[in-house]
Amino acid sequence: MSHSGMSLIVREVTKLVTGFIALYAAYIVLYGHLTPGGGFVGGVILACCFILTVLAFGKDFADRMITDAGAKIWDVFGAMLFLVVALVGYRAGAFFANFLPHEGNFRLFSAGMIPVCNVAIGIKVAACILGAFLALSVFRPGQVDEEKE
Amino acid sequence: MGAHATLPFVLAVVLLGIGVYAIACKKNLIKMIVGVIVTEYAVNLFLVLLGYRSGGAAPILAEGQAPADLVQRAVDPLPQAMILTSIVIGLGVVALMVAMALRIHEKYGTFDLSLIRRLRG
Amino acid sequence: MTDVLPVLYPLLGFMVIASVIAIEAKDLLSTVISVSAAGAGLAIVFLLLGAPDLAITEVVVEVVSMVFLIRVAVRRDDTTYDQARDMFNVAAGLVFLGLIVVASVYAFRWMKPFGAPEMTMSRPYLERAFTDTGAANAVTAVLLDFRAYDTLGEATVIFAAIVGAYAVLRHVGRKRDVALRNEPHS
Numbered sequence: 001m002s003h004s005g006m007s008l009i010v011r012e013v014t015k016l017v018t019g020f021i022a023l024y025a026a027y028i029v030l031y032g033h034l035t036p037g038g039g040f041v042g043g044v045i046l047a048c049c050f051i052l053t054v055l056a057f058g059k060d061f062a063d064r065m066i067t068d069a070g071a072k073i074w075d076v077f078g079a080m081l082f083l084v085v086a087l088v089g090y091r092a093g094a095f096f097a098n099f100l101p102h103e104g105n106f107r108l109f110s111a112g113m114i115p116v117c118n119v120a121i122g123i124k125v126a127a128c129i130l131g132a133f134l135a136l137s138v139f140r141p142g143q144v145d146e147e148k149e
Numbered sequence: 150m151g152a153h154a155t156l157p158f159v160l161a162v163v164l165l166g167i168g169v170y171a172i173a174c175k176k177n178l179i180k181m182i183v184g185v186i187v188t189e190y191a192v193n194l195f196l197v198l199l200g201y202r203s204g205g206a207a208p209i210l211a212e213g214q215a216p217a218d219l220v221q222r223a224v225d226p227l228p229q230a231m232i233l234t235s236i237v238i239g240l241g242v243v244a245l246m247v248a249m250a251l252r253i254h255e256k257y258g259t260f261d262l263s264l265i266r267r268l269r270g
Numbered sequence: 271m272t273d274v275l276p277v278l279y280p281l282l283g284f285m286v287i288a289s290v291i292a293i294e295a296k297d298l299l300s301t302v303i304s305v306s307a308a309g310a311g312l313a314i315v316f317l318l319l320g321a322p323d324l325a326i327t328e329v330v331v332e333v334v335s336m337v338f339l340i341r342v343a344v345r346r347d348d349t350t351y352d353q354a355r356d357m358f359n360v361a362a363g364l365v366f367l368g369l370i371v372v373a374s375v376y377a378f379r380w381m382k383p384f385g386a387p388e389m390t391m392s393r394p395y396l397e398r399a400f401t402d403t404g405a406a407n408a409v410t411a412v413l414l415d416f417r418a419y420d421t422l423g424e425a426t427v428i429f430a431a432i433v434g435a436y437a438v439l440r441h442v443g444r445k446r447d448v449a450l451r452n453e454p455h456s
Contacts, residue, residue: 028326033405036209036322038413040237044330051337075432079425086422114405117414117421124425125237128432129334132244135439136341139248141255153275154383160282162374164289166367171293173363176356179298179343183305186335187289190312194285197319200392203385204273207320208408210400219408220396224320226408227392230417233323233409234424240331241431247342248435254342263356 005058014056021049029122030115039118043125050130059137068138071131078124085116157198164191178253178260182246189239193232200225274318281318285311298343306336323409 005011028035029042054062066074168191171184201224208223210216250260257265285308292304309332317325382388399411413421 033410041327114414167289174359201319210406225392229321229409230412236327241428245431245435247338248438
């Protein structure tokens with residue numbers, strides 16, 4: 001996999017399209033309780049948006065957006081947010097209890113803690129898939145890092 | 150109508166058999182990974198086929214619909230919820246298998262299992 | 271039952287044929303493309319069976335899986351591999367296939383027919399999904415409120431798989447591997 005990116009047409013189209021892909025991912029994650037979707041799908045679509053940027057512009061440009069260590073930190077942050085929501089529900093009666101108001105009006109914030117859980121799962125899955133892709137793309141056979149003994 | 154009651158399940162089991170044949174009988178590492186992917190497709194397909202109700206709709210409540218009406222018309226949402234997580238877990242497993250295949254190719258220079266067994270470990 | 275079957279059977283047949291082509295192809299690029307075509311067929315089958323969440327998920331996961339497979343399989347020094355028969359492998363494969371056939375024949379006898387599921391556990395979930403959780407999407411309500419422990423387990427499994435991939439791909443200083451690669455193959 002070369003580090004220099006792709007041709008001019010691919011780069012121009014990527015500049016136009018990545019914003020829409022990220023917006024679509026955010027829509028699917030946030031409206032997961034009203035339309036088909038949810039945290040898992042939105043997370044993988046958001047990871048696809050980053051993968052497109054890395055493939056079109058090369059790794060050196062994408063390092064300014066998110067690095068390998070940054071992907072791991074966001075991954076753990078998503079998992080911790082999901083656990084915190086579960087444990088806070090413990091105070092309301094049971095583990096994973098739905099403690100925010102959920103009267104069900106087909107609005108964005110009318111399903112209790114479900115949108116918060118969707119956002120946490122979306123961040124976690126996106127960072128996982130992006131981290132796996134970055135680790136696979138920088139792998140060079142035969143390379144030895146001497147300082148990591 | 151007897152054949153139509155089980156023929157979709159039979160096709161899913163045929164797909165499962167193809168995947169298991171690829172895992173057991175093929176020597177190329179990439180064909181084994183493809184066999185695992187085909188087995189995952191077969192299992193997900195079988196479980197979603199189990200929950201299908203004829204003439205059913207997706208289990209999403211519309212704006213003015215009563216929940217009792219949804220119970221009459223919807224397909225089973227429980228297999229769908231489990232298969233949704235299973236598909237994303239399958240992606241993680243493919244990433245892990247691809248990482249191991251890259252390491253094996255770095256160490257032995259080939260994907261062919263019969264050659265790898267003869268080289269020194 | 272007759273409304274979806276005329277389209278379901280050709281799609282399932284397409285998936286079976288694409289999988290057979292993927293496994294028996296001589297070069298690896300055809301394998302990757304055929305298995306991605308089978309995944310796209312599966313996404314259309316999910317849409318026909320009333321599962322739009324699964325259809326979106328399958329399409330996007332198929333795209334990322336194809337990126338990973340192309341990373342490992344398509345190389346500049348690609349050679350075509352001939353598949354010599356090994357008797358132990360073929361015997362083991364036949365034994366497994368025989369077990370699958372026997373188990374499925376036994377299981378199909380007391381399974382419900384296609385299109386008439388039991389739904390003993392899903393009826394309360396469908397009735398109370400909107401009133402108890404406020405979510406109109408019953409699949410999300412099942413995943414994140416009624417069965418949230420399973421979602422926690424899923425997050426753990428994905429985390430473990432990705433950390434395993436990180437651990438395999440790490441570069442630690444091991445001079446043995448470099449020496450093995452640099453010496454001529456005996």
